Amino acid sequence: MNLLICERCGERADRPQVEPEAVIRCVHCGHRWPFLRLPLFCVTGPSGTGKSTVQRLLATELADRFVVLEQDVLWVAGLRDDGAEHRPFRSTWLRMAAMIHQSRRPVVLCGTVVPPEFEQLPERALFERIDYLCLTCDADVLAKRLRDRPRWREWDEPRIAETLEFAAWIDANAATMDPPMTLLDTTDVPAETTARAVRDWLAERRP
Known part of the structure; x- marks a missing residue:
């Protein structure tokens, strides 16, 4: 629909x-x-904090209650723009999630996003609310994770520095955003433990 x-x-x-x-x-x-105007659940955070790993671990486990999706699957040329907020990309995801909601299963969207990028869009009206769980990580550990990524992902030092700056900005502002983001530290935490924490966070909020 x-x-x-x-x-x-x-x-x-x-x-x-x-x-x-x-x-x-x-x-x-x-x-x-x-x-059906359901809530949308965003598992967000800077690159390298564990979002894609959590998505893979939870997609099957939660299949009877949620639709767990990786945001980057639609990061294609036709949806990219030059604006900082990537409005076509964000709007497409909100429209897709709202359509999936008509099957009575809420969407868990895993990918980097902060409230100002979703909350100002016209499609935001299609959701009861959007809840944000933001994965974070110690700066030194995050930098190492990004440096260890495959070459094709092109994580050079300037890009890593930019991500660390973004991560610090999130840590400083998450509580005062509208709506606020819940922070979950993934530093030195096994992926299964992070996935369990995300699962518990969802269980508290599922309609």
């Missing part, structure tokens, strides 16, 4: 028109229809 296409007239909207009580209104013919 594409929530931007009217189920009656078939016209498409550029942005969803969401009314109270989880109802979408067509801007072309005025038709109104209900939809």
Whole structure:
């Protein structure tokens, strides 16, 4: 179900028109229809903090309750732009997650994102709320993880320094963002332990 296409007239909207009580209104013919407005769960954090590993560990384990997805799978040329917020990429993910929600399973989206990149988008109205769990890591350990990555990922020193700066910014601002992000330190923690903590965080919030 594409929530931007009217189920009656078939016209498409550029942005969803969401009314109270989880109802979408067509801007072309005025038709109104209900939809499932579930929360979206974002497991985020700087590169190297363990998001992809957590996604692989939880995708099968949580398959009966959640749809666990890797954000970078849509990081393709057609969705990239020159803006810092990558709006086409972010909007596409929100539309995809909202459509999956109509199957009654909430989405866990694993990938780097901070609240200002999602909360200001028109598609944000399709969700009851967005919860953010941000994986963090000690700077020295994070730098080593990035240096140890395969060459094709192109982690040179300037890029590593930029990521460490971003990580420090997250640590300083996570609690004051709107909504705030919950931090989870993955320094010297086995991947299975991190996955268990993420699973517990989801269990507390699942509708």
